[in-house]
Amino acid sequence: MNAPHSAPDTRDATQDTVWVETVPLIDRIPRSVQMAFVFVVFVALWDVVTRSGLVSAIILPTPWETARDLVFVGRNLISGDYMLGALWITIKEVIYGFALAIAIGFTLGVIVGETAFGERAIMPYLVAIDTMPKVAFAPLFVAWLGFDIHSKVALAAFIATFPIVVGTAAGLHSADANARMLFKTMGASRLQTLLKLKLLTGLPQIFTGLKIAAVGVMAGAITGEFLGGGKGFGELIRVAASNLNTPRVFSLILYLSLVGLALYAFVTWVQRTFVFWHKDQVIRGTD
Amino acid sequence: MSTAAAATPMPGATTGAPVYELTGVGKTYARNALTALEGVNLTLTKGSFSAVIGSSGCGKSTLLKIMAGLIPPSTGRVTLQGRPVTGPRRDIGMMFQQATLFPWRTTIDNIVLPIEIRDGKNAARAARDRARELLELVGLKGFENVYPNELSGGMAQRAAICRMLITEPAVLLLDEPFSALDELSRDFMNMELQRICRSREATAFLVTHSIPEAVILSDVVYVMKPRPGRIAEVIEIDLPRPRTLDMITTPQFGHLVDKIRSRLDKEAFL
Numbered sequence: 206m207n208a209p210h211s212a213p214d215t216r217d218a219t220q221d222t223v224w225v226e227t228v229p230l231i232d233r234i235p236r237s238v239q240m241a242f243v244f245v246v247f248v249a250l251w252d253v254v255t256r257s258g259l260v261s262a263i264i265l266p267t268p269w270e271t272a273r274d275l276v277f278v279g280r281n282l283i284s285g286d287y288m289l290g291a292l293w294i295t296i297k298e299v300i301y302g303f304a305l306a307i308a309i310g311f312t313l314g315v316i317v318g319e320t321a322f323g324e325r326a327i328m329p330y331l332v333a334i335d336t337m338p339k340v341a342f343a344p345l346f347v348a349w350l351g352f353d354i355h356s357k358v359a360l361a362a363f364i365a366t367f368p369i370v371v372g373t374a375a376g377l378h379s380a381d382a383n384a385r386m387l388f389k390t391m392g393a394s395r396l397q398t399l400l401k402l403k404l405l406t407g408l409p410q411i412f413t414g415l416k417i418a419a420v421g422v423m424a425g426a427i428t429g430e431f432l433g434g435g436k437g438f439g440e441l442i443r444v445a446a447s448n449l450n451t452p453r454v455f456s457l458i459l460y461l462s463l464v465g466l467a468l469y470a471f472v473t474w475v476q477r478t479f480v481f482w483h484k485d486q487v488i489r490g491t492d
Numbered sequence: 493m494s495t496a497a498a499a500t501p502m503p504g505a506t507t508g509a510p511v512y513e514l515t516g517v518g519k520t521y522a523r524n525a526l527t528a529l530e531g532v533n534l535t536l537t538k539g540s541f542s543a544v545i546g547s548s549g550c551g552k553s554t555l556l557k558i559m560a561g562l563i564p565p566s567t568g569r570v571t572l573q574g575r576p577v578t579g580p581r582r583d584i585g586m587m588f589q590q591a592t593l594f595p596w597r598t599t600i601d602n603i604v605l606p607i608e609i610r611d612g613k614n615a616a617r618a619a620r621d622r623a624r625e626l627l628e629l630v631g632l633k634g635f636e637n638v639y640p641n642e643l644s645g646g647m648a649q650r651a652a653i654c655r656m657l658i659t660e661p662a663v664l665l666l667d668e669p670f671s672a673l674d675e676l677s678r679d680f681m682n683m684e685l686q687r688i689c690r691s692r693e694a695t696a697f698l699v700t701h702s703i704p705e706a707v708i709l710s711d712v713v714y715v716m717k718p719r720p721g722r723i724a725e726v727i728e729i730d731l732p733r734p735r736t737l738d739m740i741t742t743p744q745f746g747h748l749v750d751k752i753r754s755r756l757d758k759e760a761f762l
Contacts, residue, residue, distance in 0.1 A: 383592045390560055391606045392580045401609070405596050482595035482639065 266452040274452035278460060288441065295437035296464060298354050298426040302361025303468070306418055310366040314373025314411075319399060328374070335367045340428050347433040356433045361425030365418035372414020376407020412476040419472050423465040508537030511695045512559070512663050517568035518720075519554050527720035528554040532568070534714060534723065536663060536695050541686075543698040543706035544714040544723075545752065551721020552699050553667070559697065560586050560665055573662050582610055585661030589668045591648035593640035593655075600624070600636035603654045610659070619658060626654040629688060646677040653688060664689070664696040671701065679737055682709055686735060703756075707748050708735050715755045725755045 231239075248268050254260055255267040262270075281288040313331065316323040343360050350356040380403050388398045404411075430439025438461055445453035512535070519529040529551040536542055544552050557563045558570060561580045570577045572584065593602045601616075603623040608616035627633055630650040640648055649670060656664060669685070670678045682705060689696050700706050706713045707729055715725040729748060731739055739745050 381592075383588050383590050384594075386562065387586070387588070387592050388609070389562055390580045390584065390586045391609045392582065393609045397609055401605075402594075405594070482641065 263449050263451065266455065270452045271455045275456040275459060278453070278456045282460065288438075291436055291438050291441050292460070292464070294354060294435065295426055295430070295439065295461070298357040298361055298429070298437060299422055299464065299468065301354075301358045302426055303365060303419065303422045305358065305362035306365035306369055306422060307415070309362065310369025310414070310418065311373055311411075313366070314370045314414075315377065315399075317370060318374035318377030318407075319403070324374075331367065331370060339364050339425075340432075343429055343432040346429070352434045354435065354437075357426050357429030357435060357437070357439075360429040360433075361422045364425035365422040368414045368417035368421065369411075370414075372411050372417070373407065376410035376414075377403045378407075379403075379410060380406040408476075408480045412472065412480065415472050415476075416469060419468045420465065423461070423468070427461070508539050510535045511538050511573060512536040512697070513569070513571045514559070515569040517555075517558060517565045517570060519551070519558060519563070520566045529558070529565075530720040530722050532721075532723055536697055538695055539693040540711045541689060541696045541698070541709055542712045542714065543700055543710040544716055545700055545703060545706045545756070546716030546721075547718060547756065549721075550716040550718040552716055554721060555716075556665055556667055556697075556699055559663075560584055582606070582659045583662040584665060585656035585659065585663070586665045587649075587652055587656045587667065587669045589672050591640070591645070591652040593643070593648055593651055595640055598637050598639055599632070599643065599651050600627070602640065602651060603627070603658055606655060606659050623654060623658060626657055627651075629691065630654055630684065645673050646681055649673065649681060650684070653685070657688075657692070662695060664694050666696060666698040668700055669698075678705075683735075683737065685709065690734065703749050703752050704740060704745075707731075707745060707752070708737070708740065713752060715752060727752060727755070 251265075251268050255262065255265055266274075278288060282292060313323075313327070317328050317331070318324070339360075342363060343356075346356040346359045346363075350359055377399075384402055384406070385398070388402050393401070426437070427439040427442070429435075430437045431443055434440060438457060442454055442457045442461075445451075445457065514532055514534050517529060517532040518527070520527050532555060534542070544555065546552050554563070558565050559577070561577045561584060564578075572581065577584075593599070594605070597605065600620060600623050603626065604616040604619045607619040624633075624636060627636055630653050632647060632650050632654070635643070635647070635651075640651070643651065652669075666685075670681045673681060685696075686709060688694070698706065698709060708731075710729050713727045713729060714723045715727065716722065717724040727748070731744060731748075
């Protein structure tokens with residue numbers, strides 16, 4: 206029975222049995238080339254659609270118009286013009302919102318994950334609030350906190366809090382029965398068990414919650430600006446859209462996504478630094 | 493160390509001073525009115541090795557939890573070194589089937605964890621020298637700053653032995669400590685366990701599912717039966733010390749294994 210990728214065996218049996226394993230062609234191309242290929246195909250399709258007149262240029266700008274506007278916005282940002290000020294306002298909303306979400310979400314997560322009271326009496330309310338469309342609270346935040354950044358920070362934090370609560374509570378439950386029993390036999394107090402066992406065991410899940418929150422906090426800040434005015438990037442997008450300046454909308458979104466990416470990358474970096482043991486924790490121990 | 497038992501027959505489990513005593517211990521779980529344990533009497537003497545064997549549901553894990561001070565008995569008296577056991581104590585050392593080392597701590601930091609929890613960080617730092625001696629005792633010298641994910645299963649259990657010994661407990665409670673290892677490592681670790689226990693004159697109590705393991709390690713084997721969980725038989729193992737793996741093939745060893753197996757009759761597995 207011949208393996209499909211081995212050549213028919215014409216050598217004599219005394220030779221070393223060495224043959225070349227075939228790798229599919231597509232797997233031999235470097236990743237960067239593969240990614241560039243997808244990008245080029247995407248832009249080409251985009252170009253064909255806009256050129257063919259299928260879609261009006263007002264609805265979908267050509268790739269080249271968008272690229273030109275990207276350069277324009279980039280120059281404006283670098284020169285420190287009004288767009289940089291707007292971006293900075295949005296970045297502040299994101300950072301404050303994230304910090305607030307971490308403070309509230311982590312505290313609630315510990316209460317819910319550590320106490321029976323929290324799990325029985327508080328968690329149901331959190332689940333109920335979490336299922337509500339949180340964006341619908343934006344007008345309330347504006348009414349309570351005004352048109353300044355506070356209302357946007359509040360909405361951003363409101364959206365980002367729940368994944369952190371859930372991640373923290375689940376993380377605290379993830380210590381296995383043996384580890385808990387071991388801590389019990391060592392006479393560990395509840396606080397010691399929390400600090401030296403449960404929080405550390407739960408870090409991977411806590412960081413998963415933080416990553417989901419990092420995405421949500423961005424959406425919260427921009428939605429807040431759409432619905433509550435202000436001077437941030439969301440407002441620039443809204444104005445550009447109402448002027449039917451679609452290339453501008455696209456390029457503003459792209460720059461905004463860089464901020465979101467940076468926040469996500471930061472959380473990932475912190476996780477790699479502090480949860481150094483997680484990546485290969487389960488690999489060994491079987492040999 | 494001081495035992496002159498180098499090659500002499502074992503001194504007999506009843507000659508040493510009693511360390512751990514259970515009198516009329518029973519446990520009834522209120523939840524389902526189940527009698528998990530009834531009328532357990534046993535005495536562990538200084539330097540002796542005892543094993544308890546029985547089918548699942550015979551109450552041996554309940555017994556071990558009571559002895560570890562993790563749950564209170566419903567009836568009876570439990571005394572370690574003359575004081576009643578009313579909770580976890582530093583003179584009780586315990587080891588489980590899983591090594592349960594924490595991946596964020598180096599091997600030596602895992603070993604001094606019981607000290608850190610009971611006496612604080614400074615005491616734990618002071619205990620590092622002792623931890624190094626223990627690592628040498630179990631053959632893990634040079635591994636103190638290695639993280640547990642780099643240890644094999646057998647090495648991780650050796651580190652767990654060090655962690656159990658660091659508080660210098662009066663009794664070692666071993667809950668199937670090597671049953672997660674492959675059979676070759678398991679035999680080897682059992683011989684290591686014997687060596688370590690002898691060198692420290694440790695009083696040990698082993699829960700196991702393996703009859704040969706119970707026989708090769710123990711001075712006394714308690715056979716437990718379920719419904720209600722009780723000690724049905726006490727069998728003294730009069731093989732000479734130190735035990736070696738060669739003994740497994742001797743007729744005397746086979747006879748003892750047969751004897752225990754016959755006591756664990758069908759009823760025990762229903």
